[in-house]
Amino acid sequence: MNPLYPIEWAVAWLMVQFHALLSLFMEADSGLTWALSIVGLTVVVRTLIIPLFVRQIRASRAMQMVSPELQAVQKKYKGKTDPDSRQKMAEETMAIYKDAGASPFSSCLPVLLQMPIFFGLFRVLFNKLPQAAAGEGFGPLTPELARSASNSTFFGDVTIADSFLNSGDGGITTKIVAGIIIAAMCAVTFFTQKELTMKNMPKAALEGPMASTQKMMLYMLPFIYVITGPGMPIGVLIYWLTTNVWTFAQQYIVIRATPTPGSDAEKDRQERINDKRAKKGLEPLDFTPPKKVSEPDPEPERQIRVQPSAKNTGGKKLSDEEKLQRAREARAKAAEERRAAQEAAGETPSAPQKGSSALDKGAKKKRKK
Numbered sequence: 001m002n003p004l005y006p007i008e009w010a011v012a013w014l015m016v017q018f019h020a021l022l023s024l025f026m027e028a029d030s031g032l033t034w035a036l037s038i039v040g041l042t043v044v045v046r047t048l049i050i051p052l053f054v055r056q057i058r059a060s061r062a063m064q065m066v067s068p069e070l071q072a073v074q075k076k077y078k079g080k081t082d083p084d085s086r087q088k089m090a091e092e093t094m095a096i097y098k099d100a101g102a103s104p105f106s107s108c109l110p111v112l113l114q115m116p117i118f119f120g121l122f123r124v125l126f127n128k129l130p131q132a133a134a135g136e137g138f139g140p141l142t143p144e145l146a147r148s149a150s151n152s153t154f155f156g157d158v159t160i161a162d163s164f165l166n167s168g169d170g171g172i173t174t175k176i177v178a179g180i181i182i183a184a185m186c187a188v189t190f191f192t193q194k195e196l197t198m199k200n201m202p203k204a205a206l207e208g209p210m211a212s213t214q215k216m217m218l219y220m221l222p223f224i225y226v227i228t229g230p231g232m233p234i235g236v237l238i239y240w241l242t243t244n245v246w247t248f249a250q251q252y253i254v255i256r257a258t259p260t261p262g263s264d265a266e267k268d269r270q271e272r273i274n275d276k277r278a279k280k281g282l283e284p285l286d287f288t289p290p291k292k293v294s295e296p297d298p299e300p301e302r303q304i305r306v307q308p309s310a311k312n313t314g315g316k317k318l319s320d321e322e323k324l325q326r327a328r329e330a331r332a333k334a335a336e337e338r339r340a341a342q343e344a345a346g347e348t349p350s351a352p353q354k355g356s357s358a359l360d361k362g363a364k365k366k367r368k369k
Contacts, residue, residue, distance in 0.1 A: 007120035008128060012141040014041045015124070019145070031154035038121075038160065038235050042242040045117055050250075052113060057254055065260070069096050114243065118236070125161050125233040160235035174234070181237040182229035186222035188244040192251055193218045200255045200265045 002008075018040035019033060026033045046053075070093060077089040128138045132146030141149075153159055158170040158177050167174035198218075229237060259265035274284040 004116060004120050004123060007116050008124050009139045011041065011117065011120045011124050012128065012139055014044055015149075016140040016145060019149075029148050029152050031152040031159055034149050034152050034160050035154060035235070035238055038238045039242050041121070042239050042246065045114065046243060046246045049113055053250055066096050118239070121239055122232065122236050125235045129161055158234060160238070161233050163233050164230035178230065178234060178237060181234070181241050182225055185225045185229065185237070185241050185244050188241070188248050189221045189225070190218065192244070192248045193221070200260050200263050 015034075015037045018037035019028070021040075022033045022036055026036075073089060073092050073096065076092075077085050080086070080089075124138075124141070128141065129146050129150055132138045132141045132143055133150045135143050137143050137146070150159060150161055153170075155177055156170060156173045157168070158174045159168060162168040162170055162174045162178075164175050164178035164182075167178075170177070225240075229240075232240070255265050256269065259269050270285075270287045277284055
């Protein structure tokens with residue numbers, strides 16, 4: 001069983017429904033009506049995946065913000081090819097992704113989800129439409145509607161089933177229309193990548209592997225369109241161009257409203273805000289982030305000089321009476337030493353008065369004077 005059958009059936013059903021709606025005020029057998037039906041199909045698909053697009057924007061922004069940390073990890077393990085270093089590098093990288101809530105695969109979700117729809121539309125226009133026009137209907141695409149889509153023309157004899165390589169009755173006109181659509185696809189994609197995506201990246205993210213990937217995508221996607229576009233039916237090219245324009249519009253709205261901090265897009269938004277305030281006579285806002293106040297270095301701890309403990313105390317705390325007794329003994333010992341010194345010098349030592357110390361005698365002499 002064809003795994004794309006449900007998607008092909010849904011694509012055909014949406015085309016038929018939009019064709020019925022547009023036929024109310026447009027010619028039913030006009031190629032422009034069928035072309036706009038494909039545009040309507042694209043709008044429905046892109047509307048359904050808006051939540052994924054928002055997730056893609058958040059993941060892309062998180063990837064941009066952690067780019068400096070990823071570069072630091074790569075620099076740390078630069079030149080180390082042993083298994084342990086490579087494993088540690090992978091673990092640190094995944095830890096950075098986890099802490100920032102970033103995922104290198106989230107940005108691919110909208111593209112991956114659209115690929116089955118893209119191939120489903122390709123098979124409907126390339127295979128199912130001719131088969132249904134030959135009498136083998138395909139779900140909602142009856143033989144009458146299939147013949148209308150196959151034979152309806154615009155810009156002369158161009159149909160949505162023709163391609164650059166298989167121009168059909170349109171001839172050179174089909175090739176010109178296909179070439180213009182492919183050129184428009186390349187221009188929109190290039191402008192989206194360069195003027196919006198790169199402008200919304202902080203300066204730190206404009207260097208390193210991520211910036212190299214963005215620059216590669218800048219030229220690789222248009223190259224893919226040039227290689228694969230000529231073999232695609234005009235209807236598929238219309239779908240491709242419409243989804244590229246939708247992507248550009250979404251990116252423009254999101255980046256204009258909520259740019260990445262530190263990017264040129266954020267500076268443009270700040271200038272727009274101040275320009276509006278100036279027109280209203282208000283003072284401009286200062287968007288300069290406040291400088292972090294560096295905390296003063298802690299003063300070195302002063303070394304406290306610990307007095308040596310008294311000897312022969314046995315580690316016990318002395319009472320007041322014991323301290324007084326020791327002070328008296330020290331004064332008595334000092335007085336004995338002075339008398340011995342006086343006798344050695346041939347002087348007559350003075351006897352201390354009863355009940356007083358040498359210090360008391362000195363104090364009395366001083367009062368007499």
